[in-house]
Structures are given as structure tokens and as C-alpha cells.
Amino acid sequence: MTAHHAPAPVSPEDARIAPKPRLRRFQQASWDEKLIFELGSPGERGVLVPAPDPAIAPVEIPPALRRAEPPALPEMSQQQVLRHYLRLSQENLGADLNIDVGQGTCTMKYSPKVNDQFVRDPRIAALHPLQDEDTVQGVLGIIHSLELLLKEISGMDRVSLQPAAGSAAIYTNVAMIRAYFAARGELEQRDEVITTIFSHPSNAACAKTAGFKVITLHPDADGYPDIEALKAAVGPRTAALLITNPEDTGIYNPRIEEFVRIVHEAGGLCSYDQANANGILGITRAREAGFDLCHFNLHKTFSTPHACGGPAAGASAVTEELAPYLPRPTVEFDGERYRLDDDRPESIGKMRPFYGVVPNLVRAYAWIMSLGAEGLRSAAETAVLNNNYLLHKVRRIPGVSVPYAQGRPRVEQVRYSWQKLHEDTGLHSEDIGLRAADFGTHYWTSHHPYLVPEPMTLEPTESYTRADLDEYVAILTEIAREAYESPETVRTAPHRSTIHRIRPETLEDPATWAVSWRAYRRKILGEATR
Amino acid sequence: MVNPVAGLGGRVGLGGTDGRERRHRALALGARALAGERAAAALRELRELRAGSGVGAGAGAGAGAGAGAGALGGAVAEPEVVTAAGAMGADSVAAAGLTARVVYVPGAGDETSAEDTLAAVRAVVAEGVDLLLLAGGDGTARDVLTALDGVHCPVLGVPTGVKMHSAVFGVSPRAAGQVAAAWLARSGSVRLRDAEVMDRDEDELRAGRVASRLYGWLPVPDVPVRVQQRKTGSTAGAPEAVGGIAAEVAERVGDGLLALGPGSTTRAVAAALGADVSLTGVDVLALRPGHPTEVVLRDGGEDALLAAGPCWIGLSPIGGQGFLLGRGNQQISPRVLRAAGGRERLLVLCTEQKLASLGGRPLLLDTGDEALDAELAGHLPVITGRRRTSLYRLTT
Numbered sequence: 001m002t003a004h005h006a007p008a009p010v011s012p013e014d015a016r017i018a019p020k021p022r023l024r025r026f027q028q029a030s031w032d033e034k035l036i037f038e039l040g041s042p043g044e045r046g047v048l049v050p051a052p053d054p055a056i057a058p059v060e061i062p063p064a065l066r067r068a069e070p071p072a073l074p075e076m077s078q079q080q081v082l083r084h085y086l087r088l089s090q091e092n093l094g095a096d097l098n099i100d101v102g103q104g105t106c107t108m109k110y111s112p113k114v115n116d117q118f119v120r121d122p123r124i125a126a127l128h129p130l131q132d133e134d135t136v137q138g139v140l141g142i143i144h145s146l147e148l149l150l151k152e153i154s155g156m157d158r159v160s161l162q163p164a165a166g167s168a169a170i171y172t173n174v175a176m177i178r179a180y181f182a183a184r185g186e187l188e189q190r191d192e193v194i195t196t197i198f199s200h201p202s203n204a205a206c207a208k209t210a211g212f213k214v215i216t217l218h219p220d221a222d223g224y225p226d227i228e229a230l231k232a233a234v235g236p237r238t239a240a241l242l243i244t245n246p247e248d249t250g251i252y253n254p255r256i257e258e259f260v261r262i263v264h265e266a267g268g269l270c271s272y273d274q275a276n277a278n279g280i281l282g283i284t285r286a287r288e289a290g291f292d293l294c295h296f297n298l299h300k301t302f303s304t305p306h307a308c309g310g311p312a313a314g315a316s317a318v319t320e321e322l323a324p325y326l327p328r329p330t331v332e333f334d335g336e337r338y339r340l341d342d343d344r345p346e347s348i349g350k351m352r353p354f355y356g357v358v359p360n361l362v363r364a365y366a367w368i369m370s371l372g373a374e375g376l377r378s379a380a381e382t383a384v385l386n387n388n389y390l391l392h393k394v395r396r397i398p399g400v401s402v403p404y405a406q407g408r409p410r411v412e413q414v415r416y417s418w419q420k421l422h423e424d425t426g427l428h429s430e431d432i433g434l435r436a437a438d439f440g441t442h443y444w445t446s447h448h449p450y451l452v453p454e455p456m457t458l459e460p461t462e463s464y465t466r467a468d469l470d471e472y473v474a475i476l477t478e479i480a481r482e483a484y485e486s487p488e489t490v491r492t493a494p495h496r497s498t499i500h501r502i503r504p505e506t507l508e509d510p511a512t513w514a515v516s517w518r519a520y521r522r523k524i525l526g527e528a529t530r
Numbered sequence: 531m532v533n534p535v536a537g538l539g540g541r542v543g544l545g546g547t548d549g550r551e552r553r554h555r556a557l558a559l560g561a562r563a564l565a566g567e568r569a570a571a572a573l574r575e576l577r578e579l580r581a582g583s584g585v586g587a588g589a590g591a592g593a594g595a596g597a598g599a600g601a602l603g604g605a606v607a608e609p610e611v612v613t614a615a616g617a618m619g620a621d622s623v624a625a626a627g628l629t630a631r632v633v634y635v636p637g638a639g640d641e642t643s644a645e646d647t648l649a650a651v652r653a654v655v656a657e658g659v660d661l662l663l664l665a666g667g668d669g670t671a672r673d674v675l676t677a678l679d680g681v682h683c684p685v686l687g688v689p690t691g692v693k694m695h696s697a698v699f700g701v702s703p704r705a706a707g708q709v710a711a712a713w714l715a716r717s718g719s720v721r722l723r724d725a726e727v728m729d730r731d732e733d734e735l736r737a738g739r740v741a742s743r744l745y746g747w748l749p750v751p752d753v754p755v756r757v758q759q760r761k762t763g764s765t766a767g768a769p770e771a772v773g774g775i776a777a778e779v780a781e782r783v784g785d786g787l788l789a790l791g792p793g794s795t796t797r798a799v800a801a802a803l804g805a806d807v808s809l810t811g812v813d814v815l816a817l818r819p820g821h822p823t824e825v826v827l828r829d830g831g832e833d834a835l836l837a838a839g840p841c842w843i844g845l846s847p848i849g850g851q852g853f854l855l856g857r858g859n860q861q862i863s864p865r866v867l868r869a870a871g872g873r874e875r876l877l878v879l880c881t882e883q884k885l886a887s888l889g890g891r892p893l894l895l896d897t898g899d900e901a902l903d904a905e906l907a908g909h910l911p912v913i914t915g916r917r918r919t920s921l922y923r924l925t926t
């Protein structure tokens with residue numbers, strides 16, 4: 001009897017052919033691409049814009065507004081433009097390319113591409129904000145429906161989608177708190193806002209920008225917001241508590257209702273930072289915890305793209321008592337027709353021209369509708385499961401510790417510490433994060449100040465597979481091994497990126513910055529410019 | 531510069547070994563000198579990091595490109611070491627596998643003295659060193675302060691003493707070696723900070739009171755363990771934060787008197803308020819909106835502070851342990867604190883970054899008056915910027 005034998009595997013020494021390595025060896029492109037202003041040539045064109053239809057009367061631009069000479073814009077063909085931006089994109093590490101679980105507190109979940117198709121549909125893309133209400137009933141319907149969905153998700157009574165980002169939504173809430181106390185004649189007296197150091201720093205920043213004094217609570221020994229500190233902080237001057245929960249450590253404050261009660265008893269309002277509601281969607285709501293206001297960040301929780309600083313979209317949600325102060329106009333529906341209501345005398349005014357960043361509202365609406373109520377809860381549960389799976393693995397990596405709330409699971413993220421590894425090797429958390437770039441990923445440390453020493457904040461969300469998380473853990477494990485065995489490899493990383501290291505002092509020295517073509521010519525090329 | 535007898539008294543429970551008699555008692559009790567070993571551990575770490583960075587630069591060709599800082603590659607091999615003979619340094623240098631040039635030899639006799647420390651420091655500094663490593667405790671740090679007498683030389687302590695209230699020491703000998711390596715490599719992110727030199731007042735101690743004095747500051751390389759090296763945004767932002775704190779203090783005090791205790795933050799705040807204050811003492815400033823700040827009392831003692839009239843009291847945590855009251859500022863006595871109006875008139879000044887560096891440990895107080903300590907303890911508002919406070923625990 002003859003047996004069929006599998007062919008013998010290729011010898012590992014056989015240099016002609018080899019299996020894929022266990023860890024990928026990422027190599028970033030380096031194009032040394034010129035600035036777009038340095039490309040092209042005079043007269044070169046990408047598109048020929050047709051002349052206006054003679055039927056359309058030419059718009060007369062007043063002479064005083066006309067330029068003396070045309071702007072010095074780049075002149076180039078379509079192909080050059082395409083190539084330029086593709087090259088630049090290869091020098092980035094985009095969210096769609098890497099296992100982007102290292103942006104804890106910023107939640108890089110997958111943004112489904114079909115939602116982008118909706119946004120590019122001419123029925124959305126060709127809208128103009130100055131169109132008559134009657135011609136935009138569809139998009140007003142989407143906005144109104146999204147408001148109703150977020151109302152249900154938060155448990156609050158009214159929602160505004162005007163804020164252009166999460167921080168803008170926090171500012172909207174603070175502005176409403178200010179208007180509320182001003183209307184009651186208590187604003188002079190109530191000039192203090194309380195927050196915690198593990199809440200997102202935008203809470204403190206917005207409160208201060210709106211003119212409040214800020215009191216920050218530090219955690220107790222277990223890492224929970226210190227309730228004794230809260231009791232010491234509240235009083236007749238308390239305007240509001242702005243608090244994240246779970247905090248940036250991924251720890252859920254089990255006494256959140258008591259926090260709210262203490263502040264309410266002192267006469268203050270409570271605003272819940274739910275920018276990242278990824279671990280609690282469909283599980284707990286701001287309303288049940290007793291809050292008066294809350295906000296969502298549509299890119300963190302509802303999958304719209306991060307957009308590198310905007311435009312994003314935020315949602316402010318309030319109880320009936322605060323509804324009169326919502327930004328105007330609001331979108332109202334009488335059962336037949338949607339309309340914009342600008343007649344709101346107590347409103348804090350406009351947070352943004354027109355009514356919000358519509359493309360992101362469409363994406364968030366599509367995401368919620370595609371998941372449904374059960375799907376939202378399932379997304380949250382998967383995100384929490386992924387996070388605790390990652391926690392279980394990462395805490396075993398040499399040099400890692402998990403400060404606070406020992407032995408307890410975390411919600412959607414964890415702030416780890418490399419302090420032990422730092423003490424053993426002298427390397428910093430930033431060094432580890434930079435070395436991760438050689439394996440095609442990265443992570444973020446933490447907001448300042450570093451309360452957790454040598455921090456690393458990981459948030460896997462529901463988007464990533466178990467294999468993705470295992471690969472991420474394998475990368476961190478490998479870097480920890482290198483840190484102990486060949487620390488210089490880590491100290492001098494990344495080795496395979498477009499730019500290896502940025503000199504830190506240049507970040508603080510405006511003399512080295514060139515944020516415009518003109519500044520580049522003057523500072524870098526040494527040309528005399530106007 | 532190794533103080534061979536530093537730390538002798540620690541394990542035998544004698545405390546600091548300032549003075550010959552106490553050292554002899556310590557030795558009679560079986561004490562063993564550890565300073566030399568700990569200094570060698572720091573030097574070994576320094577040597578390995580230096581050697582490692584040389585190798586790393588070679589192996590990772592081009593890796594350090596654009597990163598001018600030496601710590602990131604391209605560093606040189608062995609550091610050039612100058613030291614004093616025998617147990618005062620040369621022995622530790624040899625034990626660490628380095629070679630040294632000896633520039634001072636202590637006098638004959640079986641043990642060294644503070645005079646030897648002073649002379650050795652002067653001899654070493656005269657060589658124009660980039661960094662003076664001192665292995666010792668608070669007493670040794672004081673001797674270095676005296677020897678330098680205003681001459682600028684970066685200093686770093688390898689902790690070997692019993693008493694280490696001063697803020698000049700690394701957290702461990704190895705950590706000191708790492709900081710030294712980063713400083714010598716002139717990594718762009720390493721700067722100097724003024725660190726307090728403090729020591730217990732032995733006379734007070736013998737009278738049954740724990741007390742310490744602030745003697746001055748030494749420039750120490752600042753490799754902040756908890757501060758990001760390569761910033762991605764504004765961090766400690768020390769000058770801005772201090773400016774904000776000063777503006778807040780000015781608003782709270784209004785037209786009034788402000789007694790400022792010693793400390794690097796209070797000094798910086800005084801400077802931002804336009805006052806030239808004494809180095810280690812308690813000064814009283816007269817603030818008046820729209821007018822220049824006046825120093826109405828310089829380096830005042832308890833009685834002078836009481837005589838100055840009702841003051842706001844500005845304090846910042848000093849030393850390596852987060853003491854707010856009772857170490858280095860005993861002039862601000864229970865009587866002074868009560869006369870000022872207690873808790874309501876305390877202005878605790880500290881940047882958020884410095885608070886974070888306490889690692890969650892509370893601020894400490896020990897005024898010597900238990901009732902007052904109990905009254906002051908609890909959650910205290912710490913001024914961290916303009917219109918910004920953090921509630922932070924203060925305990926005995």
C-alpha cells in the first residue's frame with residue numbers, strides 16, 4: 001500500500017522561500033515629497049471649469065473686495081495631485097491600516113465605509129445650508145430622528161446636534177449651566193465647577209473658558225473619585241459637577257448616584273461626560289444616575305471618523321428644565337413637517353452656523369440604525385469583553401502594572417503603567433510606544449499630568465478581533481523583552497518609520513515652526529517674503 | 531565624591547552620623563559602610579548605559595537621525611571621571627570598572643571628615659566637571675552646598691545616607707546612574723532644576739522636637755520620572771503655571787500681607803510678583819493692586835512674623851517627601867498660623883505636575899501642635915493655576 005506523503009517543509013535555512021514572520025516587519029514609506037506649492041508649473045490644470053451658463057446673471061463682486069492679483073495657488077494636473085496625496089498618506093499610520101487600540105479615551109472604532117457612501121450621495125453632498133426648509137425635509141428628518149435616538153440612549157428629554165465636536169458639546173453644556181444660573185440670579189454666587197483629574201481635561205478647560213473657577217478632585221487610594229474630597233468641595237458656590245464615568249482609567253465610579261445627590265443638595269447641576277459611552281451603551285444612562293445634562297462625542301461612540309481634529313460632531317442632551325437654553329435653531333416636527341425654530345429667547349445662541357456637521361450626523365444615524373437597540377448593547381458588551389481580555393493578557397507582560405482598583409474588571413479601557421520597566425531599564429513609556437511603530441502600530445500615553453507614572457492607555461473597542469488583540473499583545477511582549485535584553489533597540493526606535501524621532505525642543509520653539517507656505521519660504525528656504 | 535561614613539548609623543538605629551563620636555558608636559554596634567557600594571552601583575549603571583548607547587548607535591544605523599540628543603544614539607564610551615582617593619571615590623570608581631583621575635587625597639588617619647568633603651568637592655569642581663555625583667545623605671549635601679558656595683555645578687545625589695529630606699537624590703543608586711547618563715548625554719529634554727538641600731536640626735532633635743532646616747538649593751538634572759520626555763502638548767509648563775498661580779495669589783490677597791515660606795514654587799511665585807525674596811527664609815510681602823510688591827520682612831523668625839500683623843500664608847511642599855509644614859519652615863509656627871487665621875488664610879501653591887509627582891501620597895504636616903494639625907488636616911485646596919485649585923489630602 002502506498003501512502004500519500006505531504007511534501008517535506010522547506011528548511012528554515014532555505015533562503016529562497018520562508019514563511020511570514022511571527023511579528024510583521026512594518027516598513028513605512030519615505031517619499032521626501034515636496035510641498036504642493038513646489039510642484040506643478042504655470043498654466044497646468046487639473047480640470048477645466050466650464051464657463052457659467054449665459055442664463056445665469058454674473059455675480060458682480062464689489063471692486064473693493066476684488067484682489068489686486070490672483071492668489072498664488074498651485075497649478076497642476078489631476079495625476080500629480082493624486083500622487084502627491086497618496087504619497088503623503090503612505091507616510092501616515094491610518095486607523096484603517098493598524099490595530100488602533102492604543103488611543104485610549106479617544107476610541108478608534110471601525111467606521112463602516114457604507115456610511116461614507118451615504119454621505120457622498122448627492123442627496124446629502126449637494127445640499128446647501130441656505131436652502132429653504134421645504135427642500136431639506138429629508139435631512140432635517142435624519143437630524144430629528146438622530147436626536148430622538150440619542151434621547152433614548154441617554155434618557156434625557158432634549159438633544160442638540162449643533163456642537164462640532166465633543167469639547168464643543170461640553171462647552172455647550174457649560175454655557176447652558178451658566179444661562180440657567182443667570183436666569184435664576186445665582187450666577188454671581190455660583191462660580192465654581194468641580195471635576196476630577198481622571199475626567200477628560202476638556203471639562204476643566206471648558207468650565208474655565210466659560211468663566212468658572214475649577215476645582216479638581218484627585219482619586220482616593222483605590223483610584224475612585226474621592227467622595228470625601230467632593231464633600232469638602234461642594235457649597236453655596238458650586239455651579240456644577242462635570243464628570244466622566246467610567247473615568248479615563250476605565251474604572252466605573254460605583255458611587256456616581258451619591259456624587260450627583262451631594263451636588264444637587266448643594267444646589268448645583270450635574271453634567272455627565274459621555275463622550276466615550278462605548279462600555280455602557282444600552283446598559284446604563286445619564287438619566288438614571290440623576291444627571292441634568294450629558295454629552296456624546298459621535299466619533300468616539302457612534303463610529304464617525306476621527307477626522308484629525310475636525311470637523312467632528314457632538315451631541316448635548318438635557319432635561320426638560322434646561323431645554324430652553326439649548327442652542328438655536330432647534331429642529332421641530334409637528335407630525336407632518338420639520339422646521340427650524342429660531343424663536344428661542346432663552347437660548348445660549350448658536351454653537352455653529354446652521355445646524356451642525358451634517359455628514360457626521362448622517363454617519364452616526366446610519367450606524368445606530370444598522371445596529372438597532374440590541375446591536376448597541378452588543379457593541380458595548382463586546383468592547384468590555386475585548387478590554388478585559390486585553391487586560392488579562394497585558395498585565396502578564398514583564399514591566400507592566402495596572403494601578404488602582406486591584407483585582408476588579410475595567411469597563412472599556414485601562415490605563416496601564418510601565419513604571420516597573422522604567423525602573424529596571426531606564427526606558428520610558430514613550431520609547432515603547434515609538435518602538436511599536438516598527439511593528440505597524442502605536443499607542444498613546446495619557447493626558448497630563450501623568451498621575452499614573454509611565455502610562456499607556458489601551459482601548460480595544462468592539463471592532464477588533466481576538467487575533468488582532470493577540471497580535472497587539474505579542475508586539476508589546478516583544479518590545480518588553482527587547483527593553484530588558486537590548487534596551488538600545490527600543491531607545492533609538494522607531495527604525496522603520498518615515499521620521500525616526502522629533503526633537504522635543506522644536507515642539508516648544510515657535511521659531512522652528514512653519515505653518516504656512518510663506519513661513520516655510522521665509523524660515524526654511526531663507527527667502528525674503530512679504 | 532563619596533562620603534564613606536554616610537548611612538553608618540541607619541541600620542543600627544543611630545540616625546545620622548554627623549560627628550566623630552556617633553560614628554564610633556555606630557561602628558561599635560556593628561555598622562557597615564555601604565556608601566561606597568551604593569556609589570559603585572550608580573557608576574556601574576552609568577557605565578553600562580554609556581557603553582550601550584555607543585553600541586546602539588552603531589547597530590541602528592541612521593536610527594538616531596534627526597534626534598541630535600546624545601542619549602538617543604551616537605554617544606561616546608567611557609565617561610572621564612575625576613575623584614578623591616580611596617574610600618572617598620576612587621575605590622567605588624574602580625569597583626564599577628571605570629578608571630579615574632585622583633585629584634584629592636584625604637589627610638592621614640582612619641577616617642575622613644567634613645573638611646575632607648569640602649576640599650574634595652573644591653578639587654573636583656576645579657576640574658570643570660559636567661556633573662558632581664555625591665554619595666551621601668543630607669549632611670553630605672549640605673557640605674557640598676557649602677563647598678560650592680555659589681559656584682555653578684550640576685549636582686546629583688546617590689542616596690546612601692540615613693536622613694534624606696533633601697530633594698537632590700535619585701530614588702535609588704541605579705536611578706541616579708540613569709539620570710547621570712541622561713544628563714551627560716545632553717539629551718535635549720534634560721534640564722536643571724533647583725533642588726532643596728535640607729537637614730534635620732540636631733539641637734532641636736535632642737530637645738525632643740523633629741525639625742529640619744532648609745539650607746539652600748543645588749542645581750540637579752531634572753529627568754522627571756513622571757513627566758513625558760517628548761511632549762505632545764503642554765505639560766508641566768512650569769513658567770506659565772507659576773504665572774497663573776501668582777496671579778491667583780495676587781487676586782486672593784488683594785491689598786494685604788503675604789508671608790511666603792521657602793520652596794522652589796513659592797520662590798518662583800515671589801519672582802512673578804516682582805519680589806526679590808530671601809533664599810531659605812520666610813519673607814513677608816505687601817501686595818497692593820496696581821503697585822509694585824514690597825518686601826516688608828526678610829527672613830523673619832516667629833516673633834517677627836507675629837509682629838508683622840495678619841498675613842496670608844503662602845506655602846509649597848518642600849523637600850523630597852511632600853512636607854507642607856514643619857520641615858524647613860518652622861518659623862511659621864502654630865502661633866503664627868493661629869494668628870493668621872488658620873486654614874482659611876493658608877494658600878498652598880503647587881503645579882498640577884508637582885502634585886502628580888507625589889504619586890498619590892498626601893501632603894504632610896507636623897507643626898508640633900496636635901490640635902492645630904488636626905484642624906488643618908483634611909482636603910485642602912491647592913492653587914494650581916489662575917482660577918484653578920485641586921483638592922488634595924493633608925495629613926500628619
